[in-house]
Amino acid sequence: MIAGRYARFTLGEAAVVSEGQRLLDQYACRRCHVIGNRGNRLAADLDQATKRKAPEELATAILKPVQNMPAFHLADSQVDTLVNALLQAAAGRKGAAPAAGPQVVHFDRGGETGQDLFSKKCGPCHRALTARLGALGRGEAGPNLSGLLSPWYPPTFRERQAWTQTSLSTWLKNPRTVRPWARMQPVVLTEPEVRELVDILRVEPDRESRTGAAAQGNGGQVPPRGRP
Numbered sequence: 756m757i758a759g760r761y762a763r764f765t766l767g768e769a770a771v772v773s774e775g776q777r778l779l780d781q782y783a784c785r786r787c788h789v790i791g792n793r794g795n796r797l798a799a800d801l802d803q804a805t806k807r808k809a810p811e812e813l814a815t816a817i818l819k820p821v822q823n824m825p826a827f828h829l830a831d832s833q834v835d836t837l838v839n840a841l842l843q844a845a846a847g848r849k850g851a852a853p854a855a856g857p858q859v860v861h862f863d864r865g866g867e868t869g870q871d872l873f874s875k876k877c878g879p880c881h882r883a884l885t886a887r888l889g890a891l892g893r894g895e896a897g898p899n900l901s902g903l904l905s906p907w908y909p910p911t912f913r914e915r916q917a918w919t920q921t922s923l924s925t926w927l928k929n930p931r932t933v934r935p936w937a938r939m940q941p942v943v944l945t946e947p948e949v950r951e952l953v954d955i956l957r958v959e960p961d962r963e964s965r966t967g968a969a970a971q972g973n974g975g976q977v978p979p980r981g982r983p
């Protein structure tokens with residue numbers, strides 16, 4: 756039995772359903788999670804999690820996130836709406852679970868800085884889950900860059916464009932050519948360093964992402980400033 760507040764989507768409450776979708780997009784949960792069979796596999800598959808966990812546990816996981824999940828500082832009502840959205844997405848997932856993606860391991864560095872390029876050059880201000888190196892960085896000044904170069908990161912480059920190697924290079928040379936008010940200072944990297952960074956941030960696209968995400972990924976929503 757699902758408590759009423761988490762079962763509103765089953766009653767066809769259109770407002771809950773659309774608000775849930777909007778929150779998933781606004782906070783770009785699919786940067787890290789598969790939800791309704793779509794998204795990156797950098798953290799737990801939430802379609803599976805809804806089968807193992809009670810809605811109350813999912814709500815707690817969002818309200819009091821573990822170390823490598825951003826704290827979104829949401830109101831209880833927003834968390835309820837998100838849990839409804841997760842349950843609805845999992846219920847709509849057709850067929851069996853897809854072949855598991857690469858196993859993701861989150862290394863615990865115990866607060867130590869890694870020796871990779873991201874940890875050194877970006878880690879003081881950013882965090883990111885990566886397919887190859889696990890959880891990197893420990894700064895909170897800038898957004899969490901998990902899945903930056905995938906279709907599931909919000910298109911926050913110029914005019915709602917997605918981030919690519921080229922746009923990332925442009926940004927790093929001088930963020931203010933992209934956003935006049937950017938607080939981030941230029942970061943000088945050589946071309947090989949840019950390629951190394953791209954290799955660290957790269958996420959293998961799953962089939963759904965390649966076909967569906969560009970069209971429907973996050974609805975072109977630009978998140979508010981300050982999204983973690």
Ligand code: HEC
Pocket residue numbers: 778779782783784785786787788797798799800801804808812813814816817821823824825827837861884899901
């Ligand atoms: C930067 C990556 C990242 C983002 C973005 C993110 N999460 Fe998470 N989330 C994690 C990690 C890491 C865990 C811990 C489980 C794991 O390591 O896979 C987690 C765990 C969870 C769990 C518990 C899963 C379980 O198996 O117990 C829920 C529920 C959840 N996240 C919901 C959300 C929602 C909803 C959003 C968007 C509002 C979101 N997450 C955004 C990284 C992220």
Ligand code: HEC
Pocket residue numbers: 873876877878879880881896897898900903911918923926927930936937938939940942952
């Ligand atoms: C001294 C802190 C600092 C360092 C170091 C830093 N950044 Fe940032 N970054 C920020 C801040 C603050 C923002 C928020 C946007 C702004 O500048 O207003 C940001 C924004 C970004 C954005 C835009 C993301 C979005 O969704 O809006 C990208 C991409 C980015 N940084 C990439 C990087 C990369 C890659 C590195 C390492 C090579 C790096 N940053 C190093 C502070 C930093």
